[in-house]
Amino acid sequence: MSSDKKHIRLSLRDQKFLDKALRIVNDHLGKESFGIEELSQELGLSRSQLHRRLQKITGLSAALFIRSVRLKKAVELLLEGDLPVSDVAYRTGFSSPSYFNKCFHEQYGFPPGDIHKQKTSEIDQRTFFIPEALSDSKAGYIKTSKKRKIYFYLFVFMAIIIFTIIYFLSGNRFGKIQIHDKSVAVLPFKNFSDKQENQYIADGMMEAIISNISKIGDLKVISRTSMEQYRESPKSVRQIGSELKVNYLLEGSIFQDEENIRITVQLIDIKSDEYIWSDNYDFELRDIFSVQSQIAERIATILQTKITSEEMSRLQQKPTSSPEAYDIYQRAFYYYINYLQQRLETDYTMALTLFRMAINEDTTFADAYVRLADLYWIRNYRGEFHSNTFMDTVYLLCRKGLRFDPRSSDAHRLLGQYFFETGKREQGITELKTAISLNRNNASAYDVLGFYYNWSGQWETGIPAIFTSIQLDPYSVLLPLRYCYLARGYLDILDFEKTFYYSQKAIELSEGSRPSLGLAYWINAHTHLMCGKGEEALEAAGKLADINEIGALRIQAEVYCHLFRDFEKSIDLYQELTRRDSAHYNYRHRYAYALWEAGDYDSAKAMFETQIRTFERELELGRVERNDPHYNLAGIFAFLKDYDKAFDHLKKHHFTSGLEIYAERDPLFRDIRDNPEFKRIIQDAIDEKELIRASIERKISEDFGL
Structure with missing residues (x-):
């Protein structure tokens, strides 16, 4: 720790030792090879003995003691102003000018070339404290009589008492650091x-x-x-x-x-x-x-x-009893962070390999299991979405991590994600709350919790949670995505002004982040579609097409089918959509409607029946994917005139994505659009969102000043 340079009273033995150590280092100042081993040999000590003696006397390790002597001499040479920095570096035993610059900057806070711009007093304050050896006459001063020691200790004792009384009676706390918000x-x-x-x-x-x-x-x-x-x-x-x-x-x-x-x-x-x-x-x-x-x-x-x-x-x-395992883990974490930021295959492979090596070195290393689970989730989420073993690997890794560290915040976060995505929503929320209770600064846990609350229709909790994640991680690579989450949340509660505001912020920050940029353009295009603005929706879909052709085709097909009633054009687009992505299914009841209107009733009915089975299966699996199965089934049954089933699903649907507004122009509901029950369901949903918007606005203003 840096300190003001001063004299302290050393024993004669310590003074002689320090004086000899300083002389030896100065004698070998220009020798780069001179180090701890050479100094210990000249002093007749082992390396550990040397370290203990110097630590006791100077508070410095042996390596830092040598470096400090070199730097102190370097300051003297630089202040004389006759030598270039490179010469000073070599004259004081540094292996290279670049290494000298690093050490100098670390010690003094500025490069050696700027030394003449600094005050001498400030340079002194940043010099590591090396006690100066006292002369023999001063050494004798240490031999204080017992009587003088008694007077000295009495004086110190009384000074402490007086200072303490003044401290507590005075409004001004001498030397007290003023603590701001922590x-x-x-x-x-x-x-x-x-x-x-x-x-x-x-x-x-x-x-x-x-x-x-x-x-x-x-x-x-x-x-x-x-x-x-x-x-x-x-x-x-x-x-x-x-x-x-x-x-x-x-x-x-x-x-x-x-x-x-x-x-x-x-x-x-x-x-x-x-x-x-x-x-x-x-x-x-x-x-x-x-x-x-x-x-x-x-x-x-x-x-x-x-x-x-x-x-x-x-x-x-x-975290581990094995230094080797921890060293491997640190290397793995380096690549893990790189993968989060750039999604490079080489970083993924290195992180995966090294996390596994860390576990092999210490099979009880909880953090390694959890980071491996996190890496697996990021990489395999989409690929396993419709699998019966969806993210089971993540579940097993987190359980193993929690076995060795039950207080791992990120393990509970990942389990929360797993349970929520597999239909165990209450259990998922509980795990995420546990994650936050263990680490109130876990931005990712707030992020995920807010995301899932929004998906569950609990926007009064979800939107503030996402704001908290942004507050804790304001410049994350995930920031554009979090703005998209906010835009999507505000879309759900029919605040279209904020929807466009946050999607635009995401677009502005998403350069080089195609997933976030694609989602932001999709939100814009979808919101225009929900509001019945066909031209604006097509414009946004055109920008989306450069990133996500499948998403853009779907928006374009629905605009031509439902808003423009150009069924021939929409069928062409739906055919192209099916050709490009045969696994994409959640639009096909819209495709069926276009076929029906074009007169191909058999193909349309077969496609409607397939969609009914698909959405019912989705409900059985408990997936959270925003395919709105209840809304879509309600629309299909309403169009096929099975009104009881239509209203049964419509009552179960939790309106999101602006569908309350869209339902009033959705052609699948045309036969029940004037039904009082239909109107009541839609109006109740719109009224509920108005109350939610007012509540959220108050909370965001109070908690975040926005």
């Missing part, structure tokens, strides 16, 4: 190791610290994915804090030398733009979990955060 973001850690391939260790440390402090319910913590954009950002601390809407930033770096690691962390108060805490941690790889916990606990202490006994227990829990 919101924290962790910037990507810098890797100052010689090997750039060690970046995964820096990323792993960043992830672990975020994960640990996220377990503290009293803290709001920004998700990892939102922080990647600041990896090489020139933005100021205030800019970053303003964009993330947080009050504190943690920045850090790592330096690894074989098995020894040094981590430097600094906590910044954004409002004052000042460091309120900084520290260095020197440790061996096997002690990494202890250091991760210490850093999280220290941040909580500095921010005066309440930590429950349960949270403390989770902070101190080691």
Whole structure:
């Protein structure tokens, strides 16, 4: 930890040792090969003895002690102004100017070439504290008589009492940090190791610290994915804090030398733009979990955060007893994050292979099971959607992970997804709530919970949950998708203004993200269709066609069939749709209607009967796919004049996607459109949505200031 340079009173033995160590390092200052081994040999000590002596006297590891002496000499040479930076680097024993620049910047916060722009006092404050050896005369000063010691301790005792009285009586708390709302973001850690391939260790440390402090319910913590954009950002601390809407930033770096690691962390108060805490941690790889916990606990202490006994227990829990398994897991996580962001096959394969290797190294490693389950879900969701074994692999992996860590938030999140998608909706919601109770900063859990609440028609809970996920992860690669979720939610409650607003935001942010862009264009086209605006729907479908031809064809066919009543054109489009994607089925009752109107009654009736069986099977499976089976069955039965079944399904349908508005012009309902019962069902749905919109507007205004 950096400190102001000062004299401390050392024993004569420690003074002589330090003086000799400083002289030896300075004598070999220009030798790049001079390191811990050489210093320990010249001092006649083992490496561990050397480390303990220097740690006791200076608070520095042996490696950092040598580097600090080199940097201090470098500052002197740079201030003289006669040598270029590269020469200073080699004269002070650094292997290269680039490595020198890294070390210098880590220590002083600016590149060596900018040294003349700094104040000398500020440079001194950022120099690692190396106690200066005292002269023999000063050494004698340490030999204080017992009487003087007694007076000294009495003086210190009285000073403490007086200061304490003043502290509590005064409104001004001397030296007390002003704590703002406890919101924290962790910037990507810098890797100052010689090997750039060690970046995964820096990323792993960043992830672990975020994960640990996220377990503290009293803290709001920004998700990892939102922080990647600041990896090489020139933005100021205030800019970053303003964009993330947080009050504190943690920045850090790592330096690894074989098995020894040094981590430097600094906590910044954004409002004052000042460091309120900084520290260095020197440790061996096997002690990494202890250091991760210490850093999280220290941040909580500095921010005066309440930590429950349960949270403390989770902070101190080691994810694995195997350093080898953890190292493999960190490598896997690096590729896992890359896959989330870019969906590259090579990243998927590496992540999959390495997660499996981590499990082979430690079969009780819960996090590895859970990340493997997450990876499997992302990759195989669509492919297994209509399978009887849909996502069973995810279920088994999560159960195994929870066996070894019952408090895994992401395992409960994934189980929530599994249960909800397989028809066990209440169980799914319960698992997602458990995930959030274990980690109130789990943006993905809020995201999924909001998504499923919306799909279940519980928009008053779902839409705020999605806003929470955006607040916790404001610059995630998933942000465009979350805007789409909001647009879809507002479409469901018939707030078309906000539907178009959030779909447009998704479009603006979706460059390079075809799934989000396609969904946003589809929402726009579908909303225009629901409102009966054929030309606008076709325009949006035209943009969708570049990304999702199948989705675009369906919108176009329905516009020509239902709004323009151009059955010949719509049949051509439905035929093309069927040719391109024979597995796509949820539009075929619309295709059947076009055939019927064109006079092909046999083909139309056969297609209607197939659709009835398909949608009834969908209801049996309990799938959540938004094919609106009750609405579609109601339309088919109404058109086939089986009105009892039509009304039975219509009463069971929970209206979404603007279908209340569309139903009044949907040609499948033309024979019952004037039926009082039909009108009542539709009007009740519209009235209910008006009340829901008012309730959500109040909640969003109160909780998010929007």
